[in-house]
Amino acid sequence: MSTPIPVLTQTTKAKKKVDLFDFFYKYGTILTIIILVGIFAFSNPSFIQANNLINILRSISIVTIIAIGITISLTVDGFDLSVGSVASLANAIVISMFVWFSQDTLIAILAAIGASLVVGALNSFMIVKLRIPDMLMTLATMFIIQGIALTYTKGATVSQNMVMPDGTFAEGLISPFFAKIGQVPWIILIMAVIVIATHIFLTYTKHGRYMYIIGGNKEAARLSGISVNKYKVLAYLLSALFAAIGGIVLASRVMTSEINSGSPYLMDAVAAAFIGSSVLGAGKPNAFGTFIGAVLIGILQNGLIMMSVPYYAMDIVKGTVLALALAVTYYKQKH
DSSP states (O other), X not given: OOTHHHHXXXXXXXXXXXXXXXXXXXXXXXXXXXXXXXXXXXXXXXXXXXXXXXXXXXXXXXXXXXXXXXXXHHHTTOOOOOHHHHHHHHHHHHHHHHHTXXXXXXXXXXXXXXXXXXXXXXXXXXXXXXXXXXXXXXXXXXXHHHHHHHHHHTTOOBOTTOBOTTSOBOOOOOOHHHHHHTSTTHHHHHHHHHHHHHHHHXXXXXXXXXXXXXXXXXXXXXXXXXXXXXXXXXXXXXXXXXXXXXXXXXXXXXXXXXXXXXXXXXXXXHHHHHHHTTGGGOOSOOHHHHHHHHHHHHHHHHHHHHTTOOGGXXXXXXXXXXXXXXXXXXXXXXX
């Protein structure tokens, strides 16, 4: 007669354990942000001053924009590792259009976006038509585009009044209008518009829902009449587009094109996208979650800098955060 009691007890404990994990899965990122803000504010009260909070939003703007592209590639069960290199290429082209060729803002931006979309088209063709695995193809593209960007700039920093190969000085000037894009509040507004627009696209349009269906089960999507290949192409074109916008905003912010300037954003963008998958229990890549993931990384980085943590230790922290995010995400998928 007493046999059922231990069974019920074990079931109750297991349920509590699952409920606790689900709670941290849904709200862990937001709780972590709150705890970090409290710790950093206690150690340095200037952390929560308005100027510093705006600085954090500005610092995560480019990461968020690039991470939105990765998020879209993840919705179709893909993964775009080339976004950092595409941002570098867009950065180099948009600045060179001003400095080397004296073009206006519209031409400079369109040239950068056009070149980036070619990369997205190449990725999608190789992945969709030749069936090369997403990660392997975009890894190869990452190195190819890095090389193209370096070759295009000849390994030099592109800036106003730079010395040209023939010994003369570059005569082109960067447009004052373009320079404002990377300044507050425009850089934050651009990020906000992209996050909101992507959230609406993925959540409330049939195309966004189709992309999620493809990411969940390609074969079922195909049998339902959804053009899987078309949406995979769209995902990689959008990923390249947002990487290009990130590179353009970066160019406006620093007003130069450094060697591989977009590459350092890849790790942060990947971390933001994967962290975002678990925010509020979404269980899938989403724009709002990606933004929250970027906020977490931005707070960590800003707070550690204010605590005088050496810059060379930052990647240890960010890598650990990414590992934990991946662990939680994939553990949830398996259970």
